[in-house]
Amino acid sequence: MTTAWTEARERGSAWLLGAMVAIVRHLGWHAGQALLYPITLWFYATSPGARAASRAYLGRVLGRPARARDVARHMFTFACVILDRVFFLSGRVAGYEVRVQGVEAVTDIINSGRGCIMLGAHLGSFDVLRAQGRNSPVQVHPVMFRLNSGALTRLLERLAPDLSRDVIELGAPDAMLRVQECIERGEIVGLLADRAPASDRMVEVPFLGAPAGFPAGPFVLAAIIGAPVVLCFGIRLGPRRYLVRFEPFAPRIALRRGQRQEDLRGWIELYRTRLKTACRAYPFNWFNFYPFWREVPDG
C-alpha cells in the first residue's frame, strides 16, 4: 500500500480532528461549531487539491459549474462531520437527532440468524453509523485501513475503545477470514465501497457523467461469502441532525463462472446508481476530496 497516497488523504482530517478533540473536550459542541468557520477558511485557503476535487465533483452532481461558495459549503459540511465524529465516537449523543430509515432491511436478516455485509461510501458520517451500531443486537465490524493513519487512529481509539475492538483491519492476509467468521456468527460487517487501497483491483464505470474507478474487492468478497448485502449511508442533514438510511441491495451477489467480469461490473453499476441517487439528494455530504474521475481530455 502506498504510504504517501493514504497519508495525503488523512493529513487534513487528522489535523482538524486533533484541534476539534481538544476544543470540544473543554468547551463543548457550540464552541467547536463556531470554530469551524475559521477552520474551514484555513482548509479552503491551504488545500488547492481539495478545492479542485470539490469543484469537479460539485459541478457534476449539481449539474452546473460550482461556485466558490459551493466549495466552501462542501468543506464546511466536511468540517461539521469531523466535529460530530468526536461526539459519536465518545458516545456523547444526547444533543443529536438521528433519524433511522429502512432498518428492516437489516433486522429482517439478523432476526433470521444470518449475518450481512453492509456497504457504505465516503458520503456523510461513517461514525454516526458506528455509533448506531452500539444499538445493534449483534456486533458490527467496520473493515478499515488503519495502517497509515497514525495520529488520527490514535485519537479515535482513545475516544471509542469499545468500537475500536470490533474493527477488522485491512492489510493482513487473514483479514477476510475474519470477515467470514463474523458473518458465520450472524454479525454485521461494514465496508466503504467507493474507495480502495491503491493496490486493489478497480472497475471503471460511468459515474455522474464520466468514468470513475470503483473497487472490485467488496463485491468479490460478498460473492465469495454469499451473504446478503445491504447499503447504508449516514447523512448529515443539518447541525446535529443526521439520517441513517438502510437500503436492501442484494440477497446475495453471484458471479457466474465464465461471466465474472460482466457480473462484477453489473453489481458495481448497481451500487454506483444507488450512490449517485444518494449524492444527488445530499450533494454536500460527499467526502472524497481527491481526483475521483479519470482524467478525460476535453472535447
Add this chain to the structure above:
Amino acid sequence: MQAKSTGGHLTTDEQATPFELEVARLIVEQLHLETDPAAIDPVAPLFGEGLGLDSIDALEMSLAISKTYGVTLRSDDPRNKEIFASLRGLAGFIAASRAG
C-alpha cells in the same frame, strides 16, 4: 477475477515437495492464476510481494483448502504469520492439521 503475474520472484533454488506442488496446483486453479504451479518458489511470500495474493485471495484459498483437505484456516490462529508466509508454511500447516 483477473490473473496475477508472479513478478519474476523465482530466485531461490528451493525444490517443492510433492505435497507442496499439490497445494500449489490447488491455489493456481482456484485463484485462476497464470502461473505454472511448479514455478512457485516454496519459500517465497504468497502475499504482497512474491506471488502477490491479497486477503480476498486468502479467503478463497482457505475455502478451497477446507473443501479439499477438511482443514480450516482461522483468523485467530497464532501461527498465521508462518502459515501465510509461503507455500511451505501453508502446506506444512495443512499436513500437520490433517495428521493431528
